[in-house]
Structure formats: C-alpha cells, structure tokens
Amino acid sequence: MRSKYLLIAVVLILQACSLIPDTGEMESHGTWLQAKSEHYVYYYRPNSAAATDIDKIEAEQERVFIQLNKLLGTNYNQKIHAYIFNDLADAGFTDKTGQAFPILNTIEVIYGLDGYTIGKRGISAHEVAHIITFNGWGPTDLRILSEGIAVYMEHATYDSEADYGSSQMIVAALSAHGNLPDIESLASDFEKFDTNISYPVSGSFAGYIIRRFGMEKFRKLFTEGRSDHFAEDFQSVYDVSLADVENTWSHQSDKSLAQ
Template sequence: MWKIRESEHYIFNYHENSYAEQDIAKIIEIQENCYEYICEVLNVKLNKKLNYFLCNSPVEVGELYGDNEPCNGFTRMPNKIYAVYNEDIKCIGYHEDAHMISYNTLSRPPQNFIREGLAMFFDKSWWGISNFAWIAYFLKKNKLPRLYDLIESSDFYKHSYIITYPLSGVFTDYIISIFGIETYKEFYKNLNEDFNYCFKKSFGMSLNQVELNFIKYLNNINISNDILKIIDIKLEREDFK
C-alpha cells in the first residue's frame, strides 16, 4: 500500500515508515527545484503532474519494471517515475525528471545516447564526480569510444555505462554551448533513425567534424590529480577494466 503526498508538480508515492516518508519534505523541495530548472532551461511547460514512486530497493524497482532485474530508477510514459530511496541509495534529482519532462514536451528520440545525454547534461555528475572529470580521465587513459560507435542503441550498451553516461552528458553540454539550446531542442524534437542526416541538418556539420572539435575542447580541460586518484579508487571498487 502506497502513501501519497502531492506538491505543485508531483504526486509522490511512498511506503509507510520508509526513508522516503521520513524525508518527504526534503524530497519535495529537491524535486520541485529540479523541475523548475529543467523547464526553465528547456523553456517548456508540462500539462500534467509527475507521478513519482519512491521504492525501498532496486529489487522492488525491477519488479515494478517487469523484468525483475534490480535497478535504481526508470520512467514509464506518460508521467510515471520509479526510483529507489533508502539509507544508501537516493535516486532523486534531475535525471529521471529530465527524461520525463523532455519526452512529454519535446520528443523521445530513438537513440539512447541522445536521451541519456540530455538527462546527464542536467545531472552534471556521476557518483558525485563531475562528468567532465570522468571524461578527462578516460581520454587520458585512451578509453573513450568514438561517438559514432555509441549512436546505435544496441552499441551504446556494449560499452560500460561508467563511460557512456558521463560522455553523453559532456557531449550534450558541448553541443548546447556551441549551437545554443533552441537549435539543440529542434534537433532533439526532429531526430529519427537517420542520425547522421538529422545531425548535419540541425548543426551544419557532420558528427565526425564536431567530434574532432569536441576532443580538442576536452584536451584543454585540466582536472586535479587528486580527483583523478579518486576516480581510480572508485573504478577499482567496481572492478572496472
């Protein structure tokens, strides 16, 4: 049985005596702030409340998804978000809300790299470390895949999410900073299976051309050695190869 608490833009569902119930006022404040920022950046308005289910564990989220594979969060159209909130995992913030708001007001592009890129653009970080720090690290280690190799959704998941999620966010940040949010929105709205055609039509350059400039840009970003050491430690814990 779910308990329910509504706010201006959300319907929150949570279990009695859960960490979510304990922190519900804080959760509401965080998500309302995220919602406002996402809508302001994208210059969009959503005509429905987001229905948020705060679950006790990844196992519960997997059961609700339907494949029984534990996970921390997912969205279900038209307006449902399922996320873990417990003592150790607090899957709240920008990510899932950016998915749901963009899907309802812009489009849902077929490429995971683009969808996750916009969500990670709003997140700005992965495991508490800047997306840019992660990508600077992997660039230094010569572990960055070519962007072309991530466009097909089946290829996107052949690579570690530890690389693909921050990379998609950093590339989206770069595209928006160079071409502007309105041009990016038109690209996002009109994108179909013919990625290369849509990309060049929107930005006037091929993906390969933009990628060359993107790598030049990344090479000029300086990340503290202390942060790079922290990334080493986190990757060791994840047994990342």
C-alpha cells in the same frame, strides 16, 4: 516524418506498458503512503527514509521541475507520479537505480541505503528530464541524446555547473587511455556500452553542444535525428560535421584532466 514519430511513440507505449507495475503488482510490493505537491504525486513506504524526508523531497522536486521547464524551453504542467522505493531490492532493480515511463508520466526511483535518485541536488533532475523532454519536445530513438540531456540536466539544475566537471573528467580519462567511444557508435548502438561509460560520455557531449550551439538546435536534433544516420542528421542541424565537433569536444575534455 509523422509516421516516424508515430512508430517511435507506439514502441515506447508498448515498452512502458510491459514494464510499469499495474495496480495488482504495486499492491503485491507492499503498502504505500501517498503525498501530493503542485506537480507530483508521491508513493512511498511507511517508516522509510522517504517518509521521514518527504517535505524535503517535495521542495527539491518542485524546484527542479520549474528549473527544467525554464532550461528546456517547455511548459510541461502535468503531474508526475513518483514511486519511491526503499532500495534496489524493493524496486526490483538489477541494472539501474531509476527509470522513467514518459507516456505514463511516471518515474520509479530509490531513496535509502542504496542511494538516491530523487530529492537530492545533482540527481533529482534525471528521471524528470526524461518525462519533460518526451512530452514537451517529442519522442526520440537516440538514447545518446535522451540520456545525454538527462545527465547534463543533473548538473545544470545544481546550485552551479561546478559539478559538470565530473563527466568531463571521465571523458578525459577514457580518452587518455584510448577507451573513449566515438559518438556515432554511441548513437547507433548505445546499449552495447557499459552505463558507466555511455552515460557520462553522452552527458558531456550533450552539454558541450548545448553550451556551444544552444538548446533549440539540440531539441531539433533530438526530435529529428535518427540512430541509423546520426552523422548526416547532425550535419543538417548544425551545419558542421560531427567529426569536427567531436574532435573539439574530446580535446576540450583532455584539458580538464590536466587541471
């Protein structure tokens, strides 16, 4: 078991080191201003939307940092380094709007004309959830769970969970048209699915099993489950078959479409 965690951690370190900009690359991207709060160090562009709203961003991110620790049952207290880009082009993003490097306690996000992945309720928790779950719980090779908990935390850290219905509606629509991917396929080959499908489906399923069985069991599956035998690991943790839970979850989502 220990060797499994070590292998996952090594892979993630290599991925993070290959992707995160080094000092030279950051300098080549232009000038940065810096601000610090209790749990973050922010880097943002001069004369940017983030520069104008930095106090609001700090307040929202501090709020969500505290709430995530409470919801996840963690006591993570390391400072997170947040690089706030003006837009997708500034960040060099082509297929994402944000990314996290948990081993480095670093996130890259946007705040501007292309949207927001920091500082706004409903999205402020996503990348931070990746940092806290990895460092507070441990690594996982199950993106269905790592993205699922991050998407669900977007809703759980909102004023209420009223907006949770957005993921449910997407799942219901996919199910109604026969396009809902099965959970085991998402667990074993997450990357083959379009993110407009994989993310809300994962978030909906994660939210369902957390609300039904509790966070502690989800945490156990997160750290001990494997993508190559997810159904067996699910059965071991929850003492109920994945197929039975998936069937109940998908039919519950169907009800939201009829509302």
